[in-house]
Amino acid sequence: MSSALPIYLTDKMPVNYISEKAVLCFKDEAAYIVLEESESENLRRIQKAGRQLDNQGIKQLAPMGDGWDKERQWALSLGYTSTLSTNKVQWHEGDKAVTEQLQHMSDVYRFARELVNLSAEEIYPLSLAERVANHLTELAPEHVSYEIIKGDELKDAGWMGIYTVGRASQHIPAMLVVDYNPTGDANAPVESALIGKGITYDSGGYSIKPSEGMLSMKCDMGGAATVSGALSLAIRNGLNKRVKLFLCCAENMIDGRAYKLGDVITYKNGTTVEVVNTDAEGRLVLADGLQAAGEAGAKQVIDAATLTGAAQMAVGNEYNALFSIDDQAATKALNCAVQQGEALWRLPLASWHAENCPSAFADTANSRPQKGGGAGGASNAAGFLLRFAPNDGKGWLHFDLAGAYQKSATAMWPVGATAMGVRTIAATITD
Structure with a gap:
């Protein structure tokens, strides 16, 4: 050597x-x-x-x-x-303490980057769930338990967003639920819930993407990789609070069973959603994760997703975008980003954004029937998620990961996953 x-x-x-x-x-x-x-x-x-x-x-x-x-x-x-x-x-x-911290960060970032960079042939819904579950179990076997809900089990459990988006793929959809509980108390409150968009490949469905737009779509599970990496890093840094992780995993593919424009999805909480764009699938699966976080009673809820091109248009690939109607929670996350040296920018979100995707056939549509969701697309997507956020959005943070993946090399980054956001989210749940 x-x-x-x-x-x-x-x-x-x-x-x-x-x-x-x-x-x-x-x-x-x-x-x-x-x-x-x-x-x-x-x-x-x-x-x-x-x-x-x-x-x-x-x-x-x-x-x-x-x-x-x-x-x-x-x-x-x-x-x-x-x-x-x-x-x-x-x-x-x-400094030995600094050396240990750097090695923890390096190990976690390699793990998270690899999840995103591997092909969809290797990382599909079940394999993503299993890899993350195994990684966290090996890291803290005495504190980690998990469940994988898959295929028709999702429909039976009421997780209709993940089931509907993923049902057309040969790789069945899945929700991973990880419970990290270092307290020793089975009834300890859940301090934080982490939710990740795990679309392991996104063809766009019947709202099909052009070929050049599909090339990098193995990265559409970057949210799942980011929150998984954040929990891994927080555990290595001594996290002593109970945290639950929910990964919403599916492939957005096309066959005779694929969901179609005009379909109406009825969610577990009774909300009905008209599909006006099958390429706005990330918010459909995250809605299940947000409801699951509500059922867990989490005080702080954080979701992360490579959700909208509109966020990239707003902040470029150098920043991640943050949305919240809770100013205190948003300020905490922004301060953590500064402390961790990660670029994060808050974009507009108000309660009325939840009404910005109207439907004549359901409580809401999943987008607007316009390219990119129309003006304010990233805020409207966050507004859709707000409908499902626990506690009317108090304590909820939505990270739209505009900087999670580089389609071409730059002076700062190689091609592929960056894992930007891992440090910020880890700090936010640890602080």
């Missing part, structure tokens, strides 16, 4: 033939990252340097010298890890 390349931080370019705008240079069999005055810009420069080092085929890095705090090492790791690489950062030996 080759030795690791030493990498140093400096405030002055150590060679005079490199452009002053360069973030990285090499000298005396070592690499140097040139810093500036702004720490936020420094983290960006370090992550960019990690991408450049990965692209050059360097297999191991060893941060050396002064200045390598936790966030700087993490920025290097984020840029240095790509889809197929087995790259390794040898963490700086300055």
